[in-house]
Amino acid sequence: MTETIADTSNDDAVDAALVARWQAGDERAATELVRRHAPALARFAVSLGERDEVEELVQDTFVRAFQALDGFRADSSLRTWLFTIERRLVLDRRRSQARRRARESAEEADAAIGHTALDAVVASETQQRLTAALDRLTPMQREVFTLRVAEGRSYKEIAGIAGTTEGAARVHYHNAMRAMKEFVDA
Structure with missing residues (x-):
């Protein structure tokens, strides 16, 4: 148990250092953050039921994260924050798809019924x-x-x-x- 806590705090410290480097303009730090967290984000997306466009979802997660990184308060680990962003993206996509399907169904119904x-x-x-x-x-x-x-x-x-x-x-x-x-x- 102690080893896991130490590993987690070490991971958080590495992430914090990478975030600071990225904010200072080091593009390689962003690449390293993606390398560290993309596989876990892909697994999480699949666990949420996403099968198609997992890579695009992971990419969109990082785009949102990097845009909002100045607002990251480190109340949780970076990975947890990334999971939260990805979950919101998944929900947003599902809502959008549901609205589109409902709109298409309504349009079909309107065409069929006066x-x-x-x-x-x-x-x-x-x-x-x-x-x-x-x-x-x-x-x-x-x-x-x-x-x-x-x-x-x-x-x-x-x-x-x-x-x-x-x-x-x-x-x-x-x-x-x-x-x-x-x-x-x-």
């Missing part, structure tokens, strides 16, 4: 109520709800993505559904 003006008003009002209901959820409830409803993810997958347990994911989903129904039915 809507009356009243249908459009009701659909718009319903969309507004759903959006307002989503905004009232806690961030965790919103994340779990979106992953379950829009992405069709299992509770096990949701737990891995959200960094929680499967049971907690079920509870957050149940509470989100109850809150959504109460607000929409009100």
Whole structure:
């Protein structure tokens, strides 16, 4: 155990030195940071269910990290911070893909079914109520709800993505559904 803690603090010290060198203009330090952390980020992306474009996701993670490096407070290890950035990128991509699929489905439905003006008003009002209901959820409830409803993810997958347990994911989903129904039915 002591050896692991020493290794971790040594890794943190090496990362801190590399970050300082990069901020001082040493491009080789950035290359070394990528070499040190890219394999772990790739494994983490795969563990989040990403199969395609893992390399691009890792690259985007480093781009974001290097852009925000001045704001890194070292409250956690650099690797943990990188994992957090990558997780957010994955969630952003999934939300974007879900919106795109929903938009495409809606466009297909619009093409197949003629809507009356009243249908459009009701659909718009319903969309507004759903959006307002989503905004009232806690961030965790919103994340779990979106992953379950829009992405069709299992509770096990949701737990891995959200960094929680499967049971907690079920509870957050149940509470989100109850809150959504109460607000929409009100």
